[in-house]
Amino acid sequence: MRAGQDLFTSGINNSHSGNMSMLLDSQIIITRTQSQLHRLEIADLIQTSPHYRDAASRRASADLEIHRRIYQDTGHRAAIHAHTPHAVALSFRLDRIEPIDVEGKYYFEYIPIVDPMGEVGTPRLAGEISKVLRNHPILVIRGHGTVAAGPTLNDALHNTTMVEAMCRLMFLDLNATALGPHH
Secondary structure, rough: OHHHHHHHHHOOOOOOOOOOEEEEEEEEEEEEOOOOHOOOOOEEEEEEEOOOOHHHHEOOOHHHHHHHHHHHHHHEEEEEEEEHHHHHHHHHOOOOEEOHHHHHHOOOOEEEEEEOOOOOHHHHHHHHHHHHHHOOOEEEOOOEEEEEEEHHHHHHHHHHHHHHHHHHHHHHOOOOOOOOOOO
């Protein structure tokens, strides 16, 4: 799974953060809790039910409930949760992220920010995330990271890396603003 390697080498995830899943036939394939997404092996991929806890659920990512709700409530077939540092930093100050660059505007009108209200991994937060992902391909959980979903892992990866690149540009623009007006 190159997506996990791409998230790590681009500086989006640290060695043990984030998770990914795909809906294949009638099963979820999700990364194991505490797996290293950039070094995934077969044992790191857990096959479990999209509807109920089973024996494999104990080894799956702690965000399994979020992935289940995405597949139950949307038409998406793949999801990535990443700890995007620039998007997280902006989430402390904004209620939504509006792109300032041409490419960002091409792909996104805005990126919704969901407030976890102290509830990471709860059914309430999972329901809120799946509700937002019905109309947006990606969102930011305030202070935590992004959740992107789409028809494939590549689509979710693209949206994750696009949003982080967009947020990096926003930071660069804020720093450049200190130089004064454009000449």
